[in-house]
Amino acid sequence: xxxxxxxxxxxxxxxTVAVSLALSNxxxxxxxxxxxxxxxxxxxxxxxxxxxxxxxxxxxxxxxKCTFCGKCADACVYKAIAIxxxxxxxxxxxxxxxxxxxxxxxxxxxxxxxEVPKEKGRIRKGExxxxxxxxxxxxxxxASGTPLIRGMxxxxxxxxxxxxxxxxxxxxxxxxxxxxxxxxLLVTEPTPFGLNDLKLAIEMVREMKLxxxxxxxxxxxxxxxxxxxxxxxxxxxxxxxxxSREIAEAYSKGIPVVDVLPDGKKFFVNIMEKIxxxxxxxx
Amino acid sequence: xxxxxxxxxxxxxxxxxxxxxTLAASLSKLIPxxxxxxxxxxxxxxFILLKPDPLRQNKFKGGSIASIDTKKCxxxxxxxxxxxxxxISKNTEGNFIVDPYKCEGCEFCxxxxxxxxxxxxxxxxxxxxxxxxxxxxxxHARLIPGAENSGNLVALVKREAQLIANKKGLKSIxxxxxxxxxxxxxSSLSGAALALIVTEPTLSGIHDLDRILSTCKQFNVNAKxxxxxxxxxxxxxxxxxxxxxxxxxxxxxxxPFDRCVVKNLSKNLTPIDSDNCGDVKExxxxxxxxxxxxxxx
Numbered sequence: 001x002x003x004x005x006x007x008x009x010x011x012x013x014x015x016t017v018a019v020s021l022a023l024s025n026x027x028x029x030x031x032x033x034x035x036x037x038x039x040x041x042x043x044x045x046x047x048x049x050x051x052x053x054x055x056x057x058x059x060x061x062x063x064x065k066c067t068f069c070g071k072c073a074d075a076c077v078y079k080a081i082a083i084x085x086x087x088x089x090x091x092x093x094x095x096x097x098x099x100x101x102x103x104x105x106x107x108x109x110x111x112x113x114x115e116v117p118k119e120k121g122r123i124r125k126g127e128x129x130x131x132x133x134x135x136x137x138x139x140x141x142x143a144s145g146t147p148l149i150r151g152m153x154x155x156x157x158x159x160x161x162x163x164x165x166x167x168x169x170x171x172x173x174x175x176x177x178x179x180x181x182x183x184x185l186l187v188t189e190p191t192p193f194g195l196n197d198l199k200l201a202i203e204m205v206r207e208m209k210l211x212x213x214x215x216x217x218x219x220x221x222x223x224x225x226x227x228x229x230x231x232x233x234x235x236x237x238x239x240x241x242x243x244s245r246e247i248a249e250a251y252s253k254g255i256p257v258v259d260v261l262p263d264g265k266k267f268f269v270n271i272m273e274k275i276x277x278x279x280x281x282x283x
Numbered sequence: 284x285x286x287x288x289x290x291x292x293x294x295x296x297x298x299x300x301x302x303x304x305t306l307a308a309s310l311s312k313l314i315p316x317x318x319x320x321x322x323x324x325x326x327x328x329x330f331i332l333l334k335p336d337p338l339r340q341n342k343f344k345g346g347s348i349a350s351i352d353t354k355k356c357x358x359x360x361x362x363x364x365x366x367x368x369x370x371i372s373k374n375t376e377g378n379f380i381v382d383p384y385k386c387e388g389c390e391f392c393x394x395x396x397x398x399x400x401x402x403x404x405x406x407x408x409x410x411x412x413x414x415x416x417x418x419x420x421x422x423h424a425r426l427i428p429g430a431e432n433s434g435n436l437v438a439l440v441k442r443e444a445q446l447i448a449n450k451k452g453l454k455s456i457x458x459x460x461x462x463x464x465x466x467x468x469x470s471s472l473s474g475a476a477l478a479l480i481v482t483e484p485t486l487s488g489i490h491d492l493d494r495i496l497s498t499c500k501q502f503n504v505n506a507k508x509x510x511x512x513x514x515x516x517x518x519x520x521x522x523x524x525x526x527x528x529x530x531x532x533x534x535x536x537x538x539p540f541d542r543c544v545v546k547n548l549s550k551n552l553t554p555i556d557s558d559n560c561g562d563v564k565e566x567x568x569x570x571x572x573x574x575x576x577x578x579x580x
Contacts, residue, residue, distance in 0.1 A: 008326050010462040011300010015487065036463035037297050037494060039487040077346065077390055095469070100367055100389030140497045143434065143466040150369075168299040168462050170428040171325040175384050191548050193304065193328040200326060204428035208384065223549070245515070245540070252485035252516035 001279055002162045004033075004181040006205075008197030010168035012187045013217035013241070016251055018165035019043040020258030021185075023131060024268035029160050032135035033152065033177040034167040035121060035145040042254045046126030046133040054136070054151045055117035056099040061090040065112040072103035072113060094118065095143045121148040123155065149176040161272075170197075170204045178205065182279045184212040185238070185271075190225040191218075198226070202235070211282055213275065218243040236278070238271050289318065289448035290476035290578060291441065291456045293504075297491030299462035301481045302511040305544065306567065307459035308332035309553045311418050313571040314578075316453050318444040319416065321423035322437045322471045323461040324409065325430075331551055335414030335421045343424065343439065345408030345432040346388035353378045355400035362392035362401060384429065408432055411440055413447070420447050434466035438473065455578050464498045472499060477577065478506040479535065484519035492523065496532070506532065509570060513537035536570040538563055 005018040015032075019040055022030035032040035059072070059081070068090065070083040080096035081103060083089075104113040121138040136152040138145045145167070153176075156162055166177035178184050184205045188198040198214070205212045212235070216226045219240040230237045241247070241257055250260045258264040294303045294310075307329055311319045321329040349370070351362070356379055363371040363379060370385035371392060381392075393401045408430035414421045422444045424436050444456045460471040472478060478499045482492040492508070499506040508527055513520045520537065527534050543560040547553060554560040555567055 007299075009300060009328070010296075010326070011298065036465045036468075037299075037487075037491040039298070039490060042486040042490060075390070075394070077388055098387050098389060100387065100391050101365070102389055102391045102394065105365075105391065105394065138465065140464060140494055141469075141501045143469055145463075145465050169323075169325040169433075171426060171433045171467075172431045173465065174325075175429045179384060191545060192331045192551055193548065196328055196331060197326045200428045207429055218545075225549075243545075248512075248515055248540075251487075252483075252519055254486040 001183070001276065002156070002164060002181040003183045003185055003275060004164040004166055004178040005185045005187060006166040006174055006178050006201055007168055007187045008170060008201035009188070009193055012189045012194060013257070014168070014187050015039050015043065015165055016257045017185070017187050017215055017217065018163050019256045020264065020268050021272060022163045023256065024258055024265045025161065025272045027161060029132040029134060029156065029162045031152070031156055031162055031164045033149050033164050035136040035138040035148050035173070036167055038135045038137055040165050041133070041135060043256045044128050044131060044133050045254070046128045046131070048124050048126040050125040052123055053119045054121050054123050054148050055119050056147050057101065057115040058094055058097050058099055058118045059092060059103050060114045060116045061092055062112055062114065063090060065109055066090050067109055067112070069108065071106045071108060075102050075106045099147065121145070123152050125155070145173045146176045149173055153180070170200045175204070175208070178210060179208065182211065183275050184210050185215060185275070186212055187215050187217055188226055189218040190216060190220065190223045195225055195229060211278060213238045213278065215271070216240045238274050239267060288474065289445060289454055289456045291458055291474060292477050292479060292574065293458040293460050293471050293475040294479045294481060295460040295468060295471065295495055296462055296481045297464060297495030298482070298488050301483045301488060303481050304328045304332070304459055305548065305553060306481055306509065307457060309555045309567045310571055310574065311457055312553065312555060313568065314455070314457065314575060317419055317455040317457055318448045318453055319419055319421040320440055320444045320456055320458040321421070322440060322458050322467065324424045324426045324433050324436045324440070324467065325428070325461070327423055327425060329459045330423060332553055333416045333418060333421060335412070335416045335423065337412045337414045339413045341411050342407050343409040343411055343436050345406045345430060345435070347403035347405045348383050348386045348388055349381045349390070349392050349401050350404055351379050351381055352400045352402065355398050357398055359397060361395040361397070365391045365395050387431070406430070409436055411436065411443070413443065422447065434470040437467045437470035441471070441474070464494050468498065469502060472502045472504045475504045478504050479509055480506050481509050481511055482523065483512045484510060484516040484523060486519070489519060489523060507535045508532055509535050510537045512540040515540045535573055536566050538566045
């Protein structure tokens with residue numbers, strides 16, 4: 001079973017929840033797919049066993065072979081290539097390239113466009129006391145983490161319980177992180193920001209036809225903003241984590257919420273069981 | 284003729300949830316003569332605090348997505364082979380179909396289809412708005428959840444804000460930015476005069492601060508740091524201070540942790556809207572005065 005942890009709004013506690021869920025349940029793999037800002041390693045503190053580079057093919061235009069016909073530039077929908085015919089120059093903008101390979105396909109001259117690998121980020125695998133760990137780290141300056149997340153997913157076994165920690169928001173990298181997962185755990189907080197962004201995240205997972213449930217973080221007695229919304233929308237609230245300075249201070253030192261909550265482990269085992277039942281019931 | 288660009292002050296953080304929007308709203312209320320931009324287009328919240336009244340709504344066209352006409356398709360599988368995004372596969376009925384979430388609109392499949400069975404369909408992936416608030420004109424947007432092209436949408440709202448600033452003779456633009464370091468962040472940084480990085484003294488905050496500062500450096504934008512919830516871990520705050528000193532970066536302010544901030548947010552108010560947030564309010568005012576001084580230079 002693959003579970004993704006997402007949120008819409010940033011800073012609601014995705015990572016501390018994802019790490020806690022992994023640590024409380026045996027034989028899980030924690031996967032950090034927040035490749036722009038991966039933080040899971042700060043909480044799991046894994047020993048890195050393997051590290052490799054993730055590359056995508058980008059075009060290398062050989063100016064000595066190029067006839068500057070402009071076919072590649074016309075074909076590229078991302079406008080990643082410009083051909084300056086009068087001065088006979090081809091310019092490539094790597095940050096706009098999606099590595100689709102169309103330019104080299106349409107190029108009429110043999111070997112004028114060579115596809116060469118470019119490192120987009122790194123993938124690291126590690127372990128701590130039996131807890132398996134995989135993370136993707138996007139290189140600074142790279143525009144899109146989506147290919148790296150897609151590449152990383154190839155290293156995740158399908159027959160294991162996997163917790164995928166997503167980035168905030170609702171755009172392409174999040175879609176890639178939650179796609180193909182059996183359940184999306186949405187971590188929110190009972191503030192107007194939390195609710196607004198939760199609604200956006202729910203719109204996304206519903207559109208993608210994924211099963212999902214909510215964890216309310218920073219819950220305060222008497223504040224029923226999320227509970228009321230969930231009841232109206234008939235969405236399961238799988239658990240509530242109280243607002244506390246103690247949890248926030250522990251978090252600041254890299255201690256996940258499971259180690260601070262009284263009966264923390266039981267809380268997250270219970271959430272895992274609820275998710276498993278839900279996933280099995282929906283087949 | 285060279286047209287003066289309004290100075291864009293972009294609020295970023297790397298890590299999400301450090302307080303970008305709360306600070307952006309507070310500064311929008313304190314700094315006069317500016318245009319306000321919400322560049323966090325896939326989880327925009329600034330409208331909650333500034334209550335804009337939309338004047339104009341516009342559609343945002345993203346890229347196109349392929350679709351396969353199963354009646355014309357001869358099942359040769361060329362499209363599936365060429366698609367590098369694994370967006371084309373056979374469904375249970377044995378027909379080739381496109382996964383709209385995986386398709387990146389490159390059109391490669393249309394080039395290799397021998398029977399012209401593949402069509403590209405332009406997508407409307409969001410809306411953008413020009414609105415009035417009590418604190419100035421605001422340009423904001425909403426990307427349809429799950430959509431692509433957030434970087435282009437950010438560029439578009441910023442361009443519109445420059446046009447408005449130019450027309451009204453306003454000298455600055457306050458941009459509430461997105462989290463992370465990817466395309467919408469790079470787009471937010473493009474052409475910016477100053478990046479205000481809101482961090483928090485947590486290990487995650489520090490790690491992400493380092494990455495967003497490297498991003499700013501790579502795109503040649505000056506950055507200044509604001510530590511939010513500074514007293515939640517004094518030793519981490521100290522580490523950020525030392526890091527800043529070592530790298531010649533200015534810490535513009537240290538905002539204390541106070542539950543009043545969340546209480547006010549629950550009522551759609553910023554910390555500067557009431558008197559229960561004394562220390563937080565004072566620190567934000569100090570930051571705002573520093574920015575005003577910077578803008579008048």
